[in-house]
Amino acid sequence: MLWAVISSDLNTEYLVLPGLYCSCKGFYMNVLLKKSADRCYHMEAVKIAQRTGVYEEVSMRDEEYYDVLMKLLKGMLKTKTRRL
Numbered sequence: 260m261l262w263a264v265i266s267s268d269l270n271t272e273y274l275v276l277p278g279l280y281c282s283c284k285g286f287y288m289n290v291l292l293k294k295s296a297d298r299c300y301h302m303e304a305v306k307i308a309q310r311t312g313v314y315e316e317v318s319m320r321d322e323e324y325y326d327v328l329m330k331l332l333k334g335m336l337k338t339k340t341r342r343l
Contacts, residue, residue, distance in 0.1 A: 262308075263331065264301040273301045274331045277309070282331070 262275040274282040278298075281290075286299040308314040319327065 261328070262305050262314075263327075264304050272331060274328075275301050275305050277302065277305050 260277070262277065263272045264275050264281075265272055274280075280286070281299045281301045283299050283301050286302070289296040290299060
């Protein structure tokens with residue numbers, strides 16, 4: 260299952276694959292590069308949501324899923340480009 264976690268300032272959505280990946284800068288820096296953590300707080304938020312059942316599930320057709328995924332990926336690329 261693919262998760263979209265909204266940032267605390269409600270301005271950014273992060274792509275999360277539970278236990279594997281998050282598109283946030285903290286995951287990249289602390290988990291992948293520094294290896295100082297095994298997950299970011301967006302991944303932790305997914306675990307809490309799964310445990311408590313407090314989340315919104317959205318079902319969509321394949322075409323819609325592709326569009327949403329592409330928007331998330333473009334947002335990640337745009338954010339990383341701005342930071343360079």
